[in-house]
Amino acid sequence: MSVATVSRTLAGNYPVSDATRARVTAAVEALHYVVNVHAKALSGRVAGPVALVLQDITGPSLAHVAAGAEQEAAARGRLSLVCATHSDQDREDDLVQLMREQHAAAVVLVGGAVLDDGYQARMAEYARALDAAGSRLVLCGRPPLPGDLPVTVVEYDNRGGAFQAVDHLLGAGHRRVLFLAGEPLNTSAEERRTGYRQALRAHGVDYAGELDIPGPYTRVSGYQRTRAALDEGLDFTAVFAGTDVVAVGALAALREAGLSVPGDVSLVGFDDVPFAADLTPALTTVRVPYEDLGRTAVRLALERENRLAGDDHVVLGTQLVIRQSVRPPK
């Protein structure tokens, strides 16, 4: 029996007699035969995997994006490669190169990025290099790139979310809102800052630079910045944390200082991570549809593969979830 016969039998789209079909399946059983993807990919084409590139898998929001993306990829018969960069730019460069070699269908860069000098040129380079290799670059949770690049962008409304959060605080009567921002130049952080300032302006409150404190989106940074603000005697009655994780740190610092939340200080977060509702007090925060974000990113990239049509820019909305960490100032 020739290899051609076996191949056709397994493919199933060619007339094969029942006798040979039986012989083939029997041999497959006996020899534990499995096709070799590499060989298969070389001739008839195999659908490429989806690559998920993120800073850290354990971050609650990033994990949800990854979960959504994996789910969508699996539903479309793709495997998902997930890679952590730990904010290492060289690693990201390597990964893009690797994914070209792997013939990934899509390379999804997840999460905000620091918008430094080389950023846009680097992304443009990624987009072109991946496009030339037949892969699609997807930016997920970061803003679009200028120019006409082969890239798909799926973002969410950071500015609007922040606006809602701060509007809620100001609507309750607060005027001095400490903003625990993100890192300087971080795209998400900047957009949230814009929302913060717009809400301030909408309520006729002057922006006070000393209340806008940058720092990483981590628990300990939230704790330290809040603690420092308290030690400096900064005047504020509410805190808008750039992230729920930061809010948790802030909560710890406030409590440690003998301040009650929301009795003395109100607190709003961002992300609506699963445990936000389980804090004491339950955290009022901005819900971001993270799983949707991941699903949409993969869906758009994979839809592009076939027909040329299709969106290549989507903005998902956010939603303020009111719980129990906000109260009018005393």
Place this chain on the structure above:
Amino acid sequence: MSVATVSRTLAGNYPVSDATRARVTAAVEALHYVVNVHAKALSGRVAGPVALVLQDITGPSLAHVAAGAEQEAAARGRLSLVCATHSDQDREDDLVQLMREQHAAAVVLVGGAVLDDGYQARMAEYARALDAAGSRLVLCGRPPLPGDLPVTVVEYDNRGGAFQAVDHLLGAGHRRVLFLAGEPLNTSAEERRTGYRQALRAHGVDYAGELDIPGPYTRVSGYQRTRAALDEGLDFTAVFAGTDVVAVGALAALREAGLSVPGDVSLVGFDDVPFAADLTPALTTVRVPYEDLGRTAVRLALERENRLAGDDHVVLGTQLVIRQSVRPPK
């Protein structure tokens, strides 16, 4: 210039004149050339990827295992495929088949499993099939298989961890400890139950079946089971939750019933997820080295690849983290 020259130049392990090297690199630049992994894999060998198979990426403990595994894999130059099964056995079967085709170096099954009738036969089948395809099956967070199978097992001390937790409660004077177990036949759950019972015996306390309540490791189940126990008027002064997430649900139910933790009821969890310390009260729980678990799983599997030697069974220890959710009964 022949392809052979190009290949050798790029490989770099063959004498090539500077002139040709320059020509090659120039052409690579100009044509945006990248090697094709599939072709490469067909001839000279390419190191296979690591496959991480877990129920759900967003579970805090599973995410940490995945992060550790990905990190170790990346450090060894491997890509990581991550796949969610959502507890679907057929999907798991498909995945094992897929990974054979992919020539994965290791297939890591992460998290406890339900030990039903077919379980061991199925795992044995996986182990043999993967072994025949040159892959290594790794069981991560579940017990070893009987018999002499080509499988690597990396587990942690569920029984010992549960013992420590319950011992701590009993040592504080509690005698009626509600156990919010896992699902019936789930390996982790059964081991934790064993630890619970052993601790009881060690303190001369009789095991009371009505205090041992099975259910899924979810927040809502923790809430519902605690609520039901309260409604039934069950007598208990402490709760040992099979998981921190379950503990969170229990905490909500207790609080809703007007009971203070740890004033009226003490509470211990399991896992030490990141937010455990941020609950009110900070949760006393059992720390499991999840990242280590993932790293070790990948390390052992990959070490096997070369030399035949190496461990194929490791048990990692757990550690009781005492915080503020336990107090002697009134």
Place this chain on the structure above:
DNA sequence: CTCCGACCAGTAATCGTTTACCGAGCGGCG
């Protein structure tokens, strides 16, 4: 009885690399 078409199976080219083997050019040494 012959011829044609349907049905089935084999031959060989192809995908993109790697690498064993071969051979050409050339410099040094006897």
Place this chain on the structure above:
DNA sequence: CGCCGCTCGGTAAACGATTACTGGTCGGAG
């Protein structure tokens, strides 16, 4: 001056599948 060996580049086989093309067998129709 001739031979040897080193340097460097080409030829071709192999990896494992898919598939166009070819060809053989058999049944039915003319």
